[in-house]
Every structure is written in structure tokens, then in C-alpha cells.
Amino acid sequence: MRYQSGAAAVAAEADTGPEVEVVDVADVLEKMPEQDRLRLDRVRNIGIAAHIDSGKTTCTERVLFYTGRIHAIHEVRGKDAVGAKMDSMELEREKGITIQSAATFCDWTRKDLEGGGDKKYHINLIDTPGHIDFTIEVERALRVLDGAVMILCAVSGVQSQTTTVDRQMKRYNVPRLSFINKMDRMGANPWKAVDQINQKLRIAAAAIQVPIGQEDGFKGVVDLIRMKAIYNEGPRGINIVESDEIPADVRELAEKKRKVLIETLADVDDEIAEIFLMEETPTQAQIKAAIRRATISLKFTPVLMGTALGDTSIQPMLDAVCDYLPNPSEVKNLALDRRREEAPFTLLPYDAQPFVGLAFKLEEGNYGQLTYIRVYQGSLKKGMNVFNARNNKKIKVPRIVRMHSNEMEDVDQISAGEICAVFGVDCASGDTFTDGSVAYTMTSMFVPEPVISLSIKPKNTKDTPNFSKAISRFQREDPTFRVHVDQESQETIISGMGELHLDIYVERMRREYRVDCITGQPQVAYRETIMEKTNFDHTLKKQTGGAGDYARVVGYMEPTGSLLENKFEHQVFGGSISEKFLYACEKGFMSSCEKGPLLGHRVLGTHMVINDGATHMTDSSEMSFKIATSQAFRKAFMAARPTVLEPLMKVVITAPNEFQGNIVGLMNKRNAVIEETDIGVEDFTLYANCSLNQMFGFSTQLRAATQGKGEFTMEFSHYSPAAPQVQKELVEKHRKELEEKHKK
């Protein structure tokens, strides 16, 4: 029996095949076996995402400690030189940043305060990197998670990267809690952060706690739902102590903020709105239920606060994960059924269903390739055969493990709704696996285009085998890291999301593979296109003794109207060019698009039509048609208002207010378009669009202009035509480089 959901069920009914039984999802969930329902109710797949340096790794370390997964806490950049558990790559520990996301799991016992007994929750946790250059890691984590904790710094509030993470959470409909960390810092102000979540991220937010004490006097929080003071006691704050006695100086604030919480909920939840209208006060259970409903339906985020480094108020955040973030059955996950014209299907997270899982991350470990899989429905068992939906390859799963950063625990089976890692499963990241009885594929992940590239080669030729091994591993792990060999120079070119992104790979090559590399100057990934329609009529005719080369191609070239792809078409009737030769023409067109006539960069948005031509009885060949098409392409391209496209970046800069003038000056010099400036009490944030070419060396200048206090992120936005002067300079530079090469 197969199950189908809402719209798909209706669509499928029209052409229901004999073997398909259409069942409504709500009905199926209703009939879900009790054991699955109970199990899923206690599972949370969550991610932790935030601006760089907000304390994600430090928080995760506390979570692992309090849940008993680790027995000692090591700080990021701590004096003991061990480094945090989750930052397992040597490089991560050294730089104190998270590059790869690590998956781990832990069990948290939620003390039941309403008298129904304690409940044990199973939490799968992904620590995600904060730097924009590692966006793909965040994207991949969010794709497979059901909920997230968004961490903010109590001093800085919403920062540039918080906005990026916010966009990603919205793209994948991930419900979230907000946790304001670093409450111990001087200048900590959780209310500014709450306002910013409301205003800048435009998601209704209200605190469910207020702080007891300020800055280095921060001692704990008041739970606004139950109106209880919560403190941490014992070594590393391991014991939570609750008290009905709310300190006198906090009581008024707590009552005021409780009202704000109820008012905010009334705006997003009908039940609370009704109670509010009746001028009644909702019960604790009603408030909790409303927070859960509104959070899961993405209308609201409850805000908690604490300090990870100070070991205060992390446990209530874990309780909130259990209370307010969804379990796997509360999130709709779709697959496409390839046997039914890719009709969407809702996957049902229980074990009796056919197995469907998504490989969302690959890692080369000491024991071979490790593949992280989220099981969406059915269960994955050791020794079971699975099928890769991309190529139908059958693979036996020899070993399943649960990951704990870089350590692992063997298990025999993983149930629906959970995350695990498997060994010996050869695949690319983003592949869907099934048990072979269904032909589902999960919708693919959003992979941004690389915008920067550089040439790379090993210093010593003896290192070439290791170099190739490293390159192929990085490529399989990271879809935003691309590699190709330049046909002309025979150089290996790597491309990625930013300078740091590529630097990290060069560094990993050195550390993990012992290969020192020589790299060229970073290059912007320009694109080339045309703006007008042009006709062509081109003949290749060469007679050099013996058989000659002859091919004539006639047609036109025009912009496709979008920059997504190039298109080739032929409208040749009457056999002036045979099918075989037309195929060679298409090949000529495609290879011309790889290296544009202006700068040698990829061509986008060009449509070529061949509608006539001529063939010679003996002198025509596939090669002559391929060459003739390439020559025609070049001529037509240059006559069709050829244009260089450059990557335009969304740049977000934050710095103390006194430096605003300096920053605006810096951006104006770069011909950036300033879109918006938010001025806060201490800091301002400037949003601008600027071409990537203009942004080289910006971090050094920003540091100089702000006494090291400014920070920025940038993200690819779109390709846009370069200014005529810039185009002229680039073309000239390219011409000179070619001349130099030919001289050599």
C-alpha cells in the first residue's frame, strides 16, 4: 500500500494506476502505530545557527556536558589546548572557528513539572559554521533539521550573519528558538536583541525569561510562564535550582514582560487572542501550548537567555527544545515519485513504511567515507540493501553509526525521523536512498554558484597523487567547491564561495595530505553574454593539399532572456547539413560557451539557431562543422553587443556609530550602492550591493578604518553587466595576458 497526501492525492486520483491506493496523510498519521508516535514524540532533530563567534560551539559543549555525552568541558581557544569537542578538525581548533558541521546526539531528561513524570528526549544536534563562506554547510544542515536554536550575542544582537541564517531558516521553513548568549558581557542588553528580532527579522518574538542580575552579576533567569527563579549550582552549573522567590528588583520587570509575552502571542495565536479579548489570563498550559503552536507554524520565536561560558541557563534552553520545537512527525517532508511523473509525496516517519533517506553530508574519515543520512521514513538496518535514486545502484549497508563529533557508536538500526552515519556507501551529497520498493527522490538542496577561483598546483610533482586525492575528496564533500582544468594553460582551477573558503582548502591540503601548494591570484568568476540578435553566415574552407576542410553554417544568435543556460537549436530542413554534422555543430556551440570571446569566462544566456548551411561531398567532416560553428559563434558574439557580467555581492557591514562616515566613504570609493543603514544605540549596520571585483582586500581596509571594530559579510546576489569602462579594462587586460602567453 502506498500513501499520498493532499494535493498529490487529488492529482493522482485522476490517473490512479491499479496498484496505487490513495490515502490521506492526516488519516495515516492518525493511524500511526502507538510505538512510533511515542518514539517520535521524544525525538528532536535540531541545529544551532548564528552569527560567527556568538558562542554556538561553547553552547553545544555545555549541551553535551549536561546531557552526559561528555564528562569535561574544553573551551574554544581554551588554555588547556584541547579545543571544544565539536571542533574536531585541527584547523578549526587553531582558528577557533567551526568549518564543518558535526552531527551528534544526546539524551535529555525533561523534568516534568506538571506532575506527569520525567520524559527522556533523544536530540540529534548539528553544529553549523558561522562564516558566510561555509554557507553550504548551514544550508545542508537546515535541510535535514526539524527545528533550530538561533543564538545571538547579548551585546551585538542581530548581526549580519544572523540575517543570513534567518533567510535560510525561512527558505527551509525551520521553526526556531532564540537564545541570547553572553549575558555576562559588559553592555549586555537582551531587550535590544528581542526588538531587533521583531523588527529586522520580522518574526514575532517575545522573551519567556528575564535576567536576574546584570553583566558580570548575571545569576540566572525568571521563567515567565511559571513565574519561578532559576539558578545554576554545583560544578559547571550542573544542578538547576528553582525558587518561587523572585528577587524583588526583578519582579516588576518579570510581570511586565509576561504581559508582553501574552500580548505577542495574542497577535499570532487565535486561542490566546480569544482569551485576551475576554480579558482573562491564560493558564500556564495554555501559554505553553500557544508558544508551541506558534513556533511550529513559523509565526513566533520564544526568546531565552543565558551565558554558555558562564554555565548559566543552558538547561532551560534544552527544556525549551523539547517543549517548543517540533518532533519529526510534525514537519512535512516531501519526496517526488519518479514513477508518477514526479508527483509530490509526503513521507511518513514511521518504521513500517518503505525506507527513504537523504545523504546530506559526506566526510572522509580514518575508516573510509562516512555518509550522514537523515531517515525520513521506514528504518535503515545494518546489512540491508539500499538503492541510490540517482543511478539506481544497489548498495549493502555494512555499518551504521551514531556520530559524536569525530567519535562514533555502532548501532544495528536507525528508525524513521532520525539521523545517522553509514560506512561504505559510495554516493554524492544530496543523493536519495530507498529500499528499492519505491522510486522517490527528495527535492534537491539549494547550491549557490561559486564566485571566485584560483589556479593551484603542488609545489613538488611527487605530491601529485595526494593532491588529486585531496581535490576529489573536497569536491565530493562540498558542492560549492568546484574544480576544472583550464584547457589552454592546463592549470587546475579551484572555485568557491570566497577567499576564506578556498584558503581553508589549500590549508587542509597541507595539513591533512602533506601537500604544499602554489596558488595564483584569486580571480572573479565573470560571465559573458550578448545583448542583441545577430545573423551569421560563415564558411570554413581550407585547402592544404589532400582532403580539405569545408563547412558552411547559417543562422542567428540571440539572448535567451535569462542567464540560466545556453540553448542550441537547428531548423535545417532538406539535408543541407546532416544530423551527424548538426550534432558536431552543437558540440562546437557548447564548447564555445565554456570560454567566452571577451575574457575566456563562461558564456550565459545565449541562444544559437542554425537554419541552413552547406556540406561538401568529400571535404566536410564532424571536425570541420565543429570548428565552423565555433568561428561563427565568435563572430556573431562580437557583433551582438557582447557584455561582461560580474558577480554582484550583498555586503553587510556592522561597526560602532562613530565610524559611519569612514565606511560610507569606503563603499562610495568602490561604487557600491548603499541600500539601507540601520543605526542602533552603539552600532550601525549598512547594507549595500557591490561588485566582487571591488571587494578584494576589503577586510584589511575595514579593519584600518574602524580600529579593528568593524566586521562584514558578503554573499553572492546575482550577475549584472559590468560598467563599460570596467569591461574595457578587463578585455584589455585579458588581451595582454594572452599576448604574454603566446610570446612564451
Ligand SMILES: Nc1nc2c(ncn2[C@@H]2O[C@H](COP(=O)(O)OP(=O)(O)OP(=O)(O)O)[C@@H](O)[C@H]2O)c(=O)[nH]1
Ligand atoms: N563572555 C562570554 N563569552 C562567551 C560566551 N560564550 C562563548 N563565548 C566566547 O566567544 C567566543 C566564540 O565562541 P564560539 O563558541 O567559538 O562561537 P561560535 O559561534 O561557535 O563561533 P564560530 O564557530 O567561529 O562561528 C569564544 O572565545 C568563547 O569563549 C559567553 O556566554 N560569554
